[in-house]
Amino acid sequence: MTHGIIPAALAGFGTGLSLIVAIGAQNAFVLRQGVRRHSVLAVVAICALSDAVLIALGVAGVGAFVTAWPPALTLVGLVGGAFLIGYGALAARRVLRPDPEAALAPGGGRGAASTRRAVLTCLAMTWLNPHVYLDTVLLLGSLAADRGDLRWAFGAGAVLASLTWFGALGYGARLLSGPLGRPSAWRALDALVAATMVTMGALLLTRA
Numbered sequence: 001m002t003h004g005i006i007p008a009a010l011a012g013f014g015t016g017l018s019l020i021v022a023i024g025a026q027n028a029f030v031l032r033q034g035v036r037r038h039s040v041l042a043v044v045a046i047c048a049l050s051d052a053v054l055i056a057l058g059v060a061g062v063g064a065f066v067t068a069w070p071p072a073l074t075l076v077g078l079v080g081g082a083f084l085i086g087y088g089a090l091a092a093r094r095v096l097r098p099d100p101e102a103a104l105a106p107g108g109g110r111g112a113a114s115t116r117r118a119v120l121t122c123l124a125m126t127w128l129n130p131h132v133y134l135d136t137v138l139l140l141g142s143l144a145a146d147r148g149d150l151r152w153a154f155g156a157g158a159v160l161a162s163l164t165w166f167g168a169l170g171y172g173a174r175l176l177s178g179p180l181g182r183p184s185a186w187r188a189l190d191a192l193v194a195a196t197m198v199t200m201g202a203l204l205l206t207r208a
Contacts, residue, residue: 058141
């Protein structure tokens, strides 16, 4: 079994990365925080640790329990959809009514209140999104189960993929600080965030 650990971990890494990299509300939020260089460590840690917990639950077989109780995903879909639409509306408001005092420049909007808001938003963005459960607990969990005794190696690879992606997205986003230094560029980014979140929120509500 030992000789199969690395291939299983690599398979988990590749599978996890392919699921996480897809454009979504969570990635859009991490990108925005990364470009602002605000609460990046906290946001990256929340996303990566949350994925680690959910992937571990999936590998442990919790997905079967969730599948047996569909109302759980329905409830999360309704709450999560409403939240995403609300956050998207706030982003759209920033596009239509930009505030020169708002935290749109790198390093802006610091302070305990702003950090707390970023942390709470990230937690909600992660745990109120049914797609997170579908990708981690259900899909990755079922794929890991096919690995038998190597399922935890597969899961560890997926966890590493999450940490790698969110770390790269959060801290690599600062490289875009130059191109996004203009107010028009920030408004375009907010427009992308608004469109992404409102669309995903509407889809969640429809499917729920």
